[in-house]
Amino acid sequence: xxxxxxxxxxxxxxxxxxxxxxxxxxxxxxxxxxxxxxxxxxxxxxxxxxxxxxxxxxxxxxxxxxxxxxxxxxxxxxxxxxxxxxxxxxxxxxxxxxxxxxxxxxxxxxxxxxxxxxxxxxxxxxxxxxxxxxxxxxxxxxxxxxxxxxxxxxxxxxxxxxxxxxxxxxxxxxxxxxxxxxxxxxxxxxxxxxxxxxxxxxxxxxxxxxxxxxxxxxxxxxxxxxxxxxxxxxxxxxxxxxxxxxxxxxxxxxxxxxxxxxxxxxxxxxxxxxxxxxxxxxxxxxxxxxxxxxxxxxxxxxxxxxxxxxxxxxxxxxxxxxxxxxxxxxxxxxxxxxxxxxxxxxxxxxxxxxxxxxxxxxxxxxxxxxxxxxxxxxxxxxxxxxxxxxxxxxxxxxxxxxxxxxxxxxxxxxxxxxxxxxxxxxxxxxxxxxxxxxxxxxxxxxxxxxxxxxxxxxxxxxxxxxxxxxxxxxxxxxxxxxxxxxxxxxxxx
Amino acid sequence: xxxxxxxxxxxxxxxxxxxxxxxxxxxxxxxxxxxxxxxxxxxxxxxxxxxxxxxxxxxxxxxxxxxxxxxxxxxxxxxxxxxxxxxxxxxxxxxxxxxxxxxxxxxxxxxxxxxxxxxxxxxxxxxxxxxxxxxxxxxxxxxxxxxxxxxxxxxxxxxxxxxxxxxxxxxxxxxxxxxxxxxxxxxxxxxxxxxxxxxxxxxxxxxxxxxxxxxxxxxxxxxxxxxxxxxxxxxxxxxxxxxxxxxxxxxxxxxxxxxxxxxxxxxxxxxxxxxxxxxxxxxxxxxxxxxxxxxxxxxxxxxxxxxxxxxxxxx
Numbered sequence: 001x002x003x004x005x006x007x008x009x010x011x012x013x014x015x016x017x018x019x020x021x022x023x024x025x026x027x028x029x030x031x032x033x034x035x036x037x038x039x040x041x042x043x044x045x046x047x048x049x050x051x052x053x054x055x056x057x058x059x060x061x062x063x064x065x066x067x068x069x070x071x072x073x074x075x076x077x078x079x080x081x082x083x084x085x086x087x088x089x090x091x092x093x094x095x096x097x098x099x100x101x102x103x104x105x106x107x108x109x110x111x112x113x114x115x116x117x118x119x120x121x122x123x124x125x126x127x128x129x130x131x132x133x134x135x136x137x138x139x140x141x142x143x144x145x146x147x148x149x150x151x152x153x154x155x156x157x158x159x160x161x162x163x164x165x166x167x168x169x170x171x172x173x174x175x176x177x178x179x180x181x182x183x184x185x186x187x188x189x190x191x192x193x194x195x196x197x198x199x200x201x202x203x204x205x206x207x208x209x210x211x212x213x214x215x216x217x218x219x220x221x222x223x224x225x226x227x228x229x230x231x232x233x234x235x236x237x238x239x240x241x242x243x244x245x246x247x248x249x250x251x252x253x254x255x256x257x258x259x260x261x262x263x264x265x266x267x268x269x270x271x272x273x274x275x276x277x278x279x280x281x282x283x284x285x286x287x288x289x290x291x292x293x294x295x296x297x298x299x300x301x302x303x304x305x306x307x308x309x310x311x312x313x314x315x316x317x318x319x320x321x322x323x324x325x326x327x328x329x330x331x332x333x334x335x336x337x338x339x340x341x342x343x344x345x346x347x348x349x350x351x352x353x354x355x356x357x358x359x360x361x362x363x364x365x366x367x368x369x370x371x372x373x374x375x376x377x378x379x380x381x382x383x384x385x386x387x388x389x390x391x392x393x394x395x396x397x398x399x400x401x402x403x404x405x406x407x408x409x410x411x412x413x414x415x416x417x418x419x420x421x422x423x424x425x426x427x428x429x430x431x432x433x434x435x436x437x438x439x440x441x442x443x444x445x446x447x448x449x450x451x452x453x454x455x456x457x458x459x460x461x462x463x464x465x466x467x468x469x470x471x472x473x474x475x476x477x478x479x480x481x482x483x484x485x486x487x488x489x490x491x492x493x
Numbered sequence: 494x495x496x497x498x499x500x501x502x503x504x505x506x507x508x509x510x511x512x513x514x515x516x517x518x519x520x521x522x523x524x525x526x527x528x529x530x531x532x533x534x535x536x537x538x539x540x541x542x543x544x545x546x547x548x549x550x551x552x553x554x555x556x557x558x559x560x561x562x563x564x565x566x567x568x569x570x571x572x573x574x575x576x577x578x579x580x581x582x583x584x585x586x587x588x589x590x591x592x593x594x595x596x597x598x599x600x601x602x603x604x605x606x607x608x609x610x611x612x613x614x615x616x617x618x619x620x621x622x623x624x625x626x627x628x629x630x631x632x633x634x635x636x637x638x639x640x641x642x643x644x645x646x647x648x649x650x651x652x653x654x655x656x657x658x659x660x661x662x663x664x665x666x667x668x669x670x671x672x673x674x675x676x677x678x679x680x681x682x683x684x685x686x687x688x689x690x691x692x693x694x695x696x697x698x699x700x701x702x703x704x705x706x707x708x709x710x711x712x713x714x715x716x717x718x719x720x721x722x723x724x725x726x727x728x729x730x731x732x733x734x735x736x737x738x739x740x741x742x743x744x745x746x747x748x749x750x751x752x753x754x755x756x757x758x759x760x761x762x763x764x765x766x767x768x769x770x771x772x773x774x775x776x777x778x779x780x781x782x783x784x785x786x787x788x789x790x791x792x793x794x795x796x797x798x799x800x801x802x803x804x805x806x807x808x
Contacts, residue, residue, distance in 0.1 A: 046533070191761060381530055
């Protein structure tokens with residue numbers, strides 16, 4: 001019976017020791033769904049790596065802000081040559097890495113050269129493709145020469161994969177990340193949580209928080225009680241699902257709906273019959289009822305899109321009316337394409353709820369016009385293998401979460417298999433255009449072309465469901481990058 | 494006893510070797526490229542090729558299998574693809590959660606089930622029997638994750654006595670660690686206890702019908718003595734079998750409970766490693782689990798021999 005005694009004792013002790021642990025308000029617990037595989041943003045694509053480290057632990061030459069704008073970070077200023085090829089960065093003075101070593105121009109040269117080296121495993125190597133040479137002119141000046149002018153260079157240098165690391169510590173960053181940021185890495189209890197603490201020697205504006213813990217909560221059903229019990233104070237993007245109204249009604253919490261860079265599309269294999277016919281793709285576009293798809297995809301808050309572009313961007317054009325929902329028109333187009341009785345195809349769905357649940361609705365909608373879809377659920381590993389690499393698919397659903405990624409449609413051999421020389425020309429011109437008005441105009445042309453060609457079924461922009469304690473301020477409302485930047489986060493009492 | 498043990502150990506080792514071939518072969522067939530999963534959709538082909546080379550994925554299958562087995566023999570489980578740390582460290586970190594959880598759950602379920610089972614058998618057909626077996630029936634039917642969620646809402650959200658989940662680590666102290674394991678172990682233990690109580694009851698009933706029990710009662714032995722000394726010991730064989738199976742399940746099969754309480758246990762490590770195609774981790778953990786199941790079975794066999802002397806000679 002000793003087990004019973006110990007349970008009784010445990011209960012009594014639990015009663016005695018359960019005081020509110022929220023008294024000291026310089027710490028915060030942030031819930032994250034996926035655990036990062038490691039903590040080096042220059043060596044892995046997993047979004048969770050940047051969600052923990054970006055702006056908190058690691059900094060780049062520039063940084064991207066919550067409104068999507070670019071501002072100076074480790075580079076305090078820069079000049080650009082008239083031909084747009086030479087960037088001269090003036091670096092911040094007196095910056096130290098978390099291990100005490102000095103930050104200088106050599107570290108910048110090391111980081112950029114490492115990212116673009118032949119044996120680099122940087123997941124966004126193309127960010128550095130335009131760089132020709134990097135020179136450390138003096139301790140606080142770096143000169144980057146590009147092979148050709150690149151309009152988005154400063155923006156690119158603000159990505160999580162372009163952060164500056166030190167040659168002394170770069171190899172150990174996976175386990176013990178050493179950056180220059182306002183927080184330094186403290187502890188990683190694998191499978192459980194990652195803790196960062198305030199960096200007292202930070203070069204810039206000091207942060208309000210002394211300590212932040214990222215707690216890994218993989219299950220949506222567990223996220224709700226974690227929040228309600230006060231164990232977790234905030235989710236940058238909460239897997240709330242159907243429970244969102246319950247949290248919204250609770251005055252202890254704030255629910256902030258924002259947008260992300262995730263264009264959710266019905267990926268279409270443009271080279272595979274019958275999807276190689278424009279009429280067929282147009283028919284699919286007419287058969288899709290976006291409102292219904294969004295409503296049926298928890299949490300039902302996506303923003304409809306008509307092309308591959310984020311609605312919060314200034315260059316966005318609303319093209320949702322290009323091929324409006326019209327099943328009769330869809331049937332006509334199918335008949336014109338030689339399928340008066342429709343046809344059968346497959347749709348391969350990766351694990352996220354937007355794909356698995358959205359896929360069922362889309363299959364039902366396409367059945368209305370005579371297209372019978374066989375639903376094939378696949379794991380991520382399988383999706384990357386079969387759909388993305390082998391291009392062995394008809395249709396799929398996936399959210400493309402990289403920021404400003406309309407250029408993927410110009411990539412040779414990309415899994416949509418879209419080929420349009422005019423489109424490629426627009427993207428090529430964008431790449432070498434620095435003037436903002438011109439860039440926006442080119443972005444508009446690109447969006448229109450994709451919409452007209454009905455390359456994919458353009459569905460909706462993935463929403464960001466920010467949920468945090470009502471007394472917490474400074475969390476990002478939108479996600480131009482999927483990060484949890486805590487530099488401005490503080491408690492109001 | 495010694496030859497018996499030696500034979501059991503030998504068959505155990507053979508099973509282990511066979512398991513290693515099966516595990517390795519299955520993972521070899523499993524589609525999916527670990528390098529692509531790690532570097533994502535924007536990865537350049539050169540970066541992928543470099544990473545594959547670094548991970549040793551380009552070597553022939555037999556070379557990889559042999560070097561893995563040789564590593565295992567020297568205690569080297571290899572290095573995780575995704576987490577850049579040795580597999581053995583990952584396993585050790587998770588085992589300090591999974592092992593205590595399994596042991597506490599097992600103790601809890603045994604402490605509840607065996608007395609209830611004996612009690613119900615002794616009062617066969619009476620109200621107490623019907624009531625406790627009715628409760629056990631419900632316990633068998635209720636899925637443990639549902640039960641876990643109910644516990645969380647009562648004790649963490651409503652009463653706020655224990656955390657809703659997570660594990661602070663033993664470094665935070667013995668009590669915070671145990672506190673985090675209370676609800677999960679209760680959630681795991683009750684359904685197990687329900688099964689065990691039913692098995693105990695039926696094993697006891699069978700024994701209580703034997704001639705020697707009647708003889709013992711006839712010679713005037715008190716009821717209590719008959720029950721605890723003669724009946725229970727003879728009813729232990731099926732109970733031990735079930736206990737062994739349950740312990741193996743508690744070590745490896747707790748993934749759902751680990752997810753509900755977001756505990757960093759072995760089950761979640763395996764699940765995560767499979768979705769990430771971190772093959773070397775999957776292989777390492779599965780081998781360890783196979784080894785522990787074999788070990789538990791040997792222990793159960795020894796226990797058989799201890800409770801039933803007849804099994805010592807003919808085993």
